[in-house]
Every structure is written in C-alpha cells, then in structure tokens.
Amino acid sequence: MSRRPDQVRNDKKVKVLQIQYMYPSRLNASKKRIYLVMTAIVIVIITMLGTHYMKLKEEKDKKVISYIEIGHTHFLKGEVDKAYENYQKAWSLKPRVTNPDERNATINLAQIMMVKGDNNRAKDLLLKTVEFDPFFYAAYFFLGDIYLKEKDADKALFYLEKGLSLKDYFIKDDPNAALLYYNMAEALLLKGDKDGAKKHLEKFLAIADKDKRLEGIAAKAKEKLKKL
Numbered sequence: 001m002s003r004r005p006d007q008v009r010n011d012k013k014v015k016v017l018q019i020q021y022m023y024p025s026r027l028n029a030s031k032k033r034i035y036l037v038m039t040a041i042v043i044v045i046i047t048m049l050g051t052h053y054m055k056l057k058e059e060k061d062k063k064v065i066s067y068i069e070i071g072h073t074h075f076l077k078g079e080v081d082k083a084y085e086n087y088q089k090a091w092s093l094k095p096r097v098t099n100p101d102e103r104n105a106t107i108n109l110a111q112i113m114m115v116k117g118d119n120n121r122a123k124d125l126l127l128k129t130v131e132f133d134p135f136f137y138a139a140y141f142f143l144g145d146i147y148l149k150e151k152d153a154d155k156a157l158f159y160l161e162k163g164l165s166l167k168d169y170f171i172k173d174d175p176n177a178a179l180l181y182y183n184m185a186e187a188l189l190l191k192g193d194k195d196g197a198k199k200h201l202e203k204f205l206a207i208a209d210k211d212k213r214l215e216g217i218a219a220k221a222k223e224k225l226k227k228l
Helices: 005-022 024-076 080-093 100-115 119-132 137-149 153-164 175-190 194-208 212-227
Strands: none
Touching: 024 080, 024 100, 080 100, 100 119, 100 137, 119 137, 137 153, 137 175, 153 175, 175 194, 175 212, 194 212
C-alpha cells in the first residue's frame, strides 16, 4: 500500500522528534564540551596575542627612548642634522606625546624644522602633538611664534591665547611659559594694540628678570617698553 507524500513528511518529523527526545542530554553534553573547548582555544589565542603585543610595545618604547636620547645629545652639541634624524625616527614610531622627554623631543624637532625654513612641517608636527596632548602649552607657543614670523597676527594671537589659557599647567621656571607673554606683546603690536602689548611685556619682564636664560630677550622687551 502506497503512502501519500504528506504522510511521509509527517513520519520524518516524528523520527526527528524521537531522536531529539531520546538523546537530549547526550546532545546537550556534546554541545557543552564543544563550547568549552572553543572558549578555551579563544582564551589561549587572546592571551598569546596580548603577550606578543606587549613584547612588541616594549621593544618599540625602548627604541623611542633610545632615539630621543641620541637626538638630545646631538641637539645639545648643535648637530642639528643628526638630532633631526633621530627625533624623526622616534616620532615615526610614536607620534603620540605622553611624557616630558617626548614633549622636549617634539619641540626640538619643530625648532630644527623652523631653522631649516620648513615652517609648514613644523606646524603640522605641532598641531598633531596638541591633538594628542591639548594641554601642551609649549606647542601653542611655537605655533604662535611661526605665525608671528609670517606676520600673521590673528593666527599668532589665536595660538598664543590658547597657550596662555593653560596657565595652570605651566611648568615652573620653563622659559617657554614666560615667552608666551613676550610673543603676545609682539602679536598685539602687529595689530596696533599698544596698551595690550605693554601689559604683556610687563608680565614677561616680571618673570624674565629672575631668569638669566632670558636676559637677551628681556633687554629687547625693555627697549620696546620705552617706545610705547
């Protein structure tokens, strides 16, 4: 006796249901074992990747420190090309500034670029730096300085004011902090604001008169004050 197609389908459903009903614990246990094995494999892989990443990071950080130290040595000797080369290597490995040594390296590199007449690259470097570290006031000082040299008073004032807004983050006895006031005076003079320039020159001199490193610029500031 032949069976209708719908009866065959129903029989198949019954068999599937019977299998699932007869062996539910065995199937669930198997799935649990597979799940546990897969989880263990994933944990092992993540741990291995994490360990590998940390080793790579340590190696990279050591290289960055080494390049910066070599760069500082050449910079202090006036060997700007060698300093430039090593600072660039450090920057290419770690463009994110996270400590005072890296900040100094960035500022030194920007100054070398400025000396070489490559102001645009110096701007790019400093702008990228403040993206990572918006409280790095010295970067704003040098950005203002570049625009001052280009006679762009508005942009100079924009960055110098940003730098001065970070007074709470000034490092004690950092000449760059004092020079923010001097450059503000220069930018205000370009704008024709003599009163504002005078006020900032006086603020600069209040700091500079106690710092022998600023004697030359302090003398210029006093001359400017006499003419105002």
